[in-house]
Amino acid sequence: MTADPETKLRADARRNRDQIIAAAKEMFAAQGPDVPMEEIARRAGVGVGTLYRRFPDREALIRAVAQHNFALVLEEARAAAREEPSAWQALVRLLRQSRELRLSVQLALVSPLAWTILRNDAKTQEFRDAILDVLDGIVRTAQQDGTLRTDIGTGDVAVLVSLLLRRIPFAPDEDLLLDRALTLILDGLSARQGSPLPGAPTSAFDLMRAKHSRKEAPPGCA
Amino acid sequence: MTADPETKLRADARRNRDQIIAAAKEMFAAQGPDVPMEEIARRAGVGVGTLYRRFPDREALIRAVAQHNFALVLEEARAAAREEPSAWQALVRLLRQSRELRLSVQLALVSPLAWTILRNDAKTQEFRDAILDVLDGIVRTAQQDGTLRTDIGTGDVAVLVSLLLRRIPFAPDEDLLLDRALTLILDGLSARQGSPLPGAPTSAFDLMRAKHSRKEAPPGCA
Amino acid sequence: MTADPETKLRADARRNRDQIIAAAKEMFAAQGPDVPMEEIARRAGVGVGTLYRRFPDREALIRAVAQHNFALVLEEARAAAREEPSAWQALVRLLRQSRELRLSVQLALVSPLAWTILRNDAKTQEFRDAILDVLDGIVRTAQQDGTLRTDIGTGDVAVLVSLLLRRIPFAPDEDLLLDRALTLILDGLSARQGSPLPGAPTSAFDLMRAKHSRKEAPPGCA
Amino acid sequence: MTADPETKLRADARRNRDQIIAAAKEMFAAQGPDVPMEEIARRAGVGVGTLYRRFPDREALIRAVAQHNFALVLEEARAAAREEPSAWQALVRLLRQSRELRLSVQLALVSPLAWTILRNDAKTQEFRDAILDVLDGIVRTAQQDGTLRTDIGTGDVAVLVSLLLRRIPFAPDEDLLLDRALTLILDGLSARQGSPLPGAPTSAFDLMRAKHSRKEAPPGCA
DNA sequence: CATGAATGAGTCTTCATTCAT
DNA sequence: CATGAATGAAGACTCATTCAT
Numbered sequence: 001m002t003a004d005p006e007t008k009l010r011a012d013a014r015r016n017r018d019q020i021i022a023a024a025k026e027m028f029a030a031q032g033p034d035v036p037m038e039e040i041a042r043r044a045g046v047g048v049g050t051l052y053r054r055f056p057d058r059e060a061l062i063r064a065v066a067q068h069n070f071a072l073v074l075e076e077a078r079a080a081a082r083e084e085p086s087a088w089q090a091l092v093r094l095l096r097q098s099r100e101l102r103l104s105v106q107l108a109l110v111s112p113l114a115w116t117i118l119r120n121d122a123k124t125q126e127f128r129d130a131i132l133d134v135l136d137g138i139v140r141t142a143q144q145d146g147t148l149r150t151d152i153g154t155g156d157v158a159v160l161v162s163l164l165l166r167r168i169p170f171a172p173d174e175d176l177l178l179d180r181a182l183t184l185i186l187d188g189l190s191a192r193q194g195s196p197l198p199g200a201p202t203s204a205f206d207l208m209r210a211k212h213s214r215k216e217a218p219p220g221c222a
Numbered sequence: 223m224t225a226d227p228e229t230k231l232r233a234d235a236r237r238n239r240d241q242i243i244a245a246a247k248e249m250f251a252a253q254g255p256d257v258p259m260e261e262i263a264r265r266a267g268v269g270v271g272t273l274y275r276r277f278p279d280r281e282a283l284i285r286a287v288a289q290h291n292f293a294l295v296l297e298e299a300r301a302a303a304r305e306e307p308s309a310w311q312a313l314v315r316l317l318r319q320s321r322e323l324r325l326s327v328q329l330a331l332v333s334p335l336a337w338t339i340l341r342n343d344a345k346t347q348e349f350r351d352a353i354l355d356v357l358d359g360i361v362r363t364a365q366q367d368g369t370l371r372t373d374i375g376t377g378d379v380a381v382l383v384s385l386l387l388r389r390i391p392f393a394p395d396e397d398l399l400l401d402r403a404l405t406l407i408l409d410g411l412s413a414r415q416g417s418p419l420p421g422a423p424t425s426a427f428d429l430m431r432a433k434h435s436r437k438e439a440p441p442g443c444a
Numbered sequence: 445m446t447a448d449p450e451t452k453l454r455a456d457a458r459r460n461r462d463q464i465i466a467a468a469k470e471m472f473a474a475q476g477p478d479v480p481m482e483e484i485a486r487r488a489g490v491g492v493g494t495l496y497r498r499f500p501d502r503e504a505l506i507r508a509v510a511q512h513n514f515a516l517v518l519e520e521a522r523a524a525a526r527e528e529p530s531a532w533q534a535l536v537r538l539l540r541q542s543r544e545l546r547l548s549v550q551l552a553l554v555s556p557l558a559w560t561i562l563r564n565d566a567k568t569q570e571f572r573d574a575i576l577d578v579l580d581g582i583v584r585t586a587q588q589d590g591t592l593r594t595d596i597g598t599g600d601v602a603v604l605v606s607l608l609l610r611r612i613p614f615a616p617d618e619d620l621l622l623d624r625a626l627t628l629i630l631d632g633l634s635a636r637q638g639s640p641l642p643g644a645p646t647s648a649f650d651l652m653r654a655k656h657s658r659k660e661a662p663p664g665c666a
Numbered sequence: 667m668t669a670d671p672e673t674k675l676r677a678d679a680r681r682n683r684d685q686i687i688a689a690a691k692e693m694f695a696a697q698g699p700d701v702p703m704e705e706i707a708r709r710a711g712v713g714v715g716t717l718y719r720r721f722p723d724r725e726a727l728i729r730a731v732a733q734h735n736f737a738l739v740l741e742e743a744r745a746a747a748r749e750e751p752s753a754w755q756a757l758v759r760l761l762r763q764s765r766e767l768r769l770s771v772q773l774a775l776v777s778p779l780a781w782t783i784l785r786n787d788a789k790t791q792e793f794r795d796a797i798l799d800v801l802d803g804i805v806r807t808a809q810q811d812g813t814l815r816t817d818i819g820t821g822d823v824a825v826l827v828s829l830l831l832r833r834i835p836f837a838p839d840e841d842l843l844l845d846r847a848l849t850l851i852l853d854g855l856s857a858r859q860g861s862p863l864p865g866a867p868t869s870a871f872d873l874m875r876a877k878h879s880r881k882e883a884p885p886g887c888a
Numbered sequence: 889c890a891t892g893a894a895t896g897a898g899t900c901t902t903c904a905t906t907c908a909t
Numbered sequence: 910c911a912t913g914a915a916t917g918a919a920g921a922c923t924c925a926t927t928c929a930t
Contacts, residue, residue: 037903038903047913048904049907049910049911156402156406163385163403166388180374181381184378188405233930235893238893269894274921274922475778481899496902555777603844608829610829612825628826629850702924702925704892704925718925718926722926
C-alpha cells in the first residue's frame with residue numbers, strides 16, 4: 001500500500017538495504033539503539049558510506065527497523081485472525097506470538113531516544129493503528145462469543161500484549177516464565193469471572209489518541 | 223544494616239552524595255543510563271569532580287542508584303507484609319506499590335549496559351533476594367488462606383511484578399491502563415479458577431538461581 | 445622486511461601516517477612522551493580522529509615511533525659495518541652516529557611510561573636484538589684485528605652507546621662536549637692498555653637476556 | 667650556608683617536610699616527575715593540604731627535591747676530596763659514588779619539564795657550581811700528580827659523571843654493567859695515553875656559563 | 889594547622905557524519 | 910555507487926589547586 005523505499009531499488013541495492021536492517025535489528029537487540037553505526041555497517045558487510053546513503057542518519061535507521069518489525073507483527077496478527085477457529089484462540093495465539101516477536105520489537109521500546117523518535121513517526125503509527133484494528137476485531141468477536149470479559153476493551157488487551165514483550169531481569173529460563181505469566185494473564189481475561197475494573201473499557205481508539213500529542217517526550221523526560 | 227559508604231562521611235559530603243543519587247535517579251529515568259555525567263552533576267548542584275570522587279565511574283553510579291531503589295522496594299514490601307490485614311491484600315498492595323516505584327526502578331532495567339552491570343553486582347543481588355524472601359512469605363500465606371492459586375510459585379508472582387514495572391509505549395493515561403492491567407492480572411492469580419499452567423510453580427529460589435550464572439551478558443547479546 | 449602496517453595503505457593515508465610519526469618524534473623529543481595528542485595531530489596537519497584511527501592510543505604511537513627509530517639505527521649500524529674499512533672505524537662511526545641519533549631515540553628512553561611500554565613490545569625487542577647482532581660482528585672483528593680490548597664484550601660497548609645517547613643537563617655546546625666524551629671513551633676501549641675490569645665481558649646475549657623478564661617495571665618502580 | 671626553608675620550623679612541621687621530600691624523591695624516581703600530588707601526599711602520610719602548605723606548587727616541590735639531592739652530591743664530593751689519599755682516587759670514588767646517587771638524581775634529569783624548572787632555579791645552580799668547584803680542585807691536582815690526562819678539563823669530567831648517572835634501557839644487572847663502563851671510562855681518562863681530543867679542555871666555567879642563558883628551554887624544545 | 893572535599897580546566901578517546909578516492 | 914579515510918564535536922575522566930571543616 002505504502003512502502004516507497006522498498007520498491008524501485010536495484011537488486012543489489014535492495015539486498016544491501018535488507019542486510020543493513022537485519023544487522024541493525026540484531027545489534028539494537030543486543031546492545032541497544034546506540035551501537036556505533038560503523039559496527040552495524042560491518043555486521044551488514046558494507047561500508048559506513050553505504051549505510052548512510054541508505055539511511056541519512058541514525059533516526060532514519062531506527063524508524064526503518066521499527067517499521068520492519070511492526071510490519072511483521074501486523075502480518076502475524078492478520079494470520080492469527082484468519083487462521084484460528086475462534087477469536088479466543090486467535091487472541092491466545094496473538095499474545096503468544098507477540099512474545100516471540102519480543103526480541104525484535106523490544107529494541108524499539110528500550111531507549112528514551114527510540115521512544116521519542118517512534119512516537120513522532122507517522123508510518124510507525126500507521127502500523128500500530130493497523131495492528132490495533134485487527135486486535136479490535138478479535139476482541140469484539142471474542143466478547144460476542146462469550147469467551148472474553150466484556151468489561152475490558154481492545155486497549156486493555158494491547159497493554160497486556162505490550163507487557164509481555166519485555167525481558168525479565170536476571171531470570172533464568174525466561175521463556176517458561178513468560179509462558180506461565182501469559183497463562184495467568186489469560187485466566188484474568190477469560191469471561192468466567194470478574195473483579196470490578198477501575199475506569200471504563202479502554203478502546204483501541206483510546207490508545208490511538210496518543211498520536212495527537214506528537215512531539216512529546218516520554219513522560220518523565222526532563 | 224545500611225551500607226558502609228553511606229556512613230562515616232562529613233555532613234556536607236553526605237548531602238552531596240544524596241543529591242547526586244537523587245539527580246542520577248531522575249535523569250536515568252528520563253534519559254536512560256547514558257546521560258552525560260556532567261548533566262547529572264549539574265542537576266545535583268555539584269562539579270563533575272565531586273561526582274567522580276564519590277562514584278569512580280558510571281558503573282558505580284548505576285549500581286548505587288539501583289541499590290538505593292531496591293532498598294526502597296524492600297522497605298515497601300516489608301511494610302505491606304506487616305501492615306495489611308491479609309496476605310492477599312499485602313499482595314495487592316505490593317503489586318500496586320511496585321507499580322508506583324516503576325519510575326525509579328525501570329531505569330535500571332532499561333539498557334543492556336545497566337543490565338549487565340547489575341547482574342554482576344553482589345549487593346544488588348542481595349537486595350533482590352531479600353525482596354523475594356518477603357514476597358515468598360506473602361505468597362505462601364495467601365495460598366494457605368486459600369486466596370491465591372496454589373499452582374503458582376513466588377517466582378511467577380515476581381515475574382508479574384516485574385512486568386508491571388515497565389512503561390507502556392505511546393500510551394496516554396498510562397496509570398489508569400496499568401491499574402486495569404493489574405486488576406486483570408490479579409484476577410488471573412486468584413484462587414477462584416484455574417487453567418492448567420505449563421511447567422511447575424516457579425519458586426523464589428528458581429529466580430535466585432540466576433545469581434549462579436554471573437558474568438553472563440543478557441540473553442540476546444552478541 | 446618492513447612491517448605490515450606500513451604497506452597496503454591508500455596513498456594519502458600512508459602520507460598521513462608518516463607525518464604523524466614524524467610529528468610525534470619531534471614532539472616526544474621536545475616535550476616528552478606525554479604531549480597532548482591533539483598537539484601531535486595539529487603538528488602533523490591532521491585531525492585527532494585521524495591520529496587515533498592510525499594509532500589506537502598513545503601507547504601504540506609510542507611503540508610506532510620507537511620502532512621507526514630503532515629501524516634507523518639498525519640501518520646505520522649495517523651501513524657502518526659495510527662501508528668502513530676497519531672494524532675499529534666502524535665502531536667509531538657507530539658510536540658517533542648513534543650520538544647523532546640521540547635526539548630521535550632518547551625520547552623513548554626518557555619516561556618510565558615509555559620504558560615500560562617498550563620493554564614489553566616484541567617488535568622493539570627484535571630491532572634491539574638485530575642491532576646488537578650487527579654490533580657483535582663489529583666487536584669480534586675489532587678484537588681479532590687487535591684494535592679493541594679483548595676483556596670486554598658487545599654488551600659493554602652497547603652500554604657505552606646507550607650512555608652517549610643522552611642529553612647533558614644544563615650544558616652549553618652539548619655537541620662538542622659529547623664529542624670529547626666519545627673520544628675519551630674510545631681511548632678507554634682501545635687495545636693499547638688495560639685496567640682490570642670487574643666481572644666478565646658482557647656479551648650481546650647478556651643484554652638480550654633482558655627480554656626473558658618481560659612485563660617488569662623499570663627497576664626503581666614501586 | 668643558605669637553606670632558609672630548612673630552619674625555623676616546628677619539629678613536626680619539619681618532619682612533615684622531610685617525609686614529603688623523601689616520598690617525592692622515591693615517586694619521582696619510580697614514575698617520573700608528574701606523579702599525582704595526592705599520591706606523593708599519601709606516601710608521605712599527610713593530606714594534600716599539608717603538602718601544598720609546604721610547597722606552593724609542583725615546581726617548588728621539584729626544586730626542593732633537586733636541591734636536596736644536589737646537597738647530598740656536594741657532601742659526597744667534599745668527603746671524597748678530603749678523605750682519599752690521592753686526587754685520582756678521589757676522582758674514582760666520585761665517579762663511582764655519583765653512580766650510586768644515580769637513583770636519586772636522575773629523577774631531575776628525566777623530564778623536559780624538570781629540566782626547564784631546574785635550569786632556572788638559582789639555588790640549584792649554586793649547588794651545581796659548588797660541586798663543580800670541588801671537582802675542579804680534584805681535577806687540577808690529579809693533573810699535577812700526572813695521573814690525569816692534561817688535555818681535558820673539569821667540564822669533560824663532569825660530562826662523564828652525568829653520563830654515568832643514567833639508567834640503561836632494558837638491561838639486566840645494571841650495576842655491574844655500569845661498573846664496567848666506569849672502569850673503561852677511567853681508562854680513557856688516565857694519563858697513560860692520548861688520542862687527540864676535539865676542541866679545548868672544557869673548564870668548570872664552561873659549564874657554569876649555562877646559567878647566563880636562563881629561561882631557555884632545553885635544546886630541542888619547540 | 890591538618891585534612892580531605894569541591895572545583896573545573898585539560899586530556900584522552902569515541903563516533904556520527906562528510907567527502908575524497 | 911561503494912568504500913573507508915578524515916574531521917571535529919561531545920563526553921568521560923583525571924588531577925592541580927583552593928577552601929571549608
